[in-house]
Amino acid sequence: MAAKGGCGTSALSHDLHALGYTDVTSIDFSPVCIAAMRARHARCAGLRWAVMDMRALRFPDASFDVVLEKGALDSLLTEERDPWRVSAQGAAALRQVLTEVSRVLRPGGRFVSISFAQPHFRKPHYAQDAFGWSLRHAPYGDAFHYFVYVMRKGERLASPDRALGRRLHQPPPAPDAPRLLLDPDDEDFLLAIEL
Secondary structure, three states: OEEEEOOOOOOHHHHHHHOOOOOEEEEEOOHHHHHHHHHHOOOOOOEEEEEOOOOOOOOOOOOEEEEEEEOHHHHHOOOOOOOOOOOHHHHHHHHHHHHHHHHHEEEEEEEEEEEOOOHHHHHHHHOOHHHOEEEEEEEEOOOOOEEEEEEEEOOOOOHHHHHHHHHOOOOOOOOOOOOOOOOOOOOOHHHHOOO
16 A cells, blocks of 8 residues: 655656556645545545545555655755754755654555655665664655665664764854955956855
């Protein structure tokens, strides 16, 4: 049994069904979207659609073998100004979703996250002991990369990932003081710029 969060109008659920995954539940917070997808794929037995917020899943504990999200977590962070320092609100929203995903995964189950977020931005959020999963990732694409993160429930985080996850809870370092030119009339400003 697989769950797909924030499905939108993507063909991914149908594509998974066509590949032989016959028990796929897709969710989105939009009733209009879910109604459209339900109508579009009415002939595909095994595809289920539910209006649901990915931060508060209404599924029982340990109900899914796989949870797949493609860009849904990215949508939670569209208002962020600095990917290095995600706001408390953005981090809390990610934590809510990941806590729910961990809860609904069966032991040995996998959470697959497909994102444009590079590992140094996203891995600290995934690498939390509380979720009870291991973590690995791989880049895909030629000119424009995206990243696939795979977490497996019931396996331990590797030590480097655990350390990365702990840094998420440390206060950010103070920003460097801006460097000013000694003489603002000095036309040799290019020498003072560190590239």
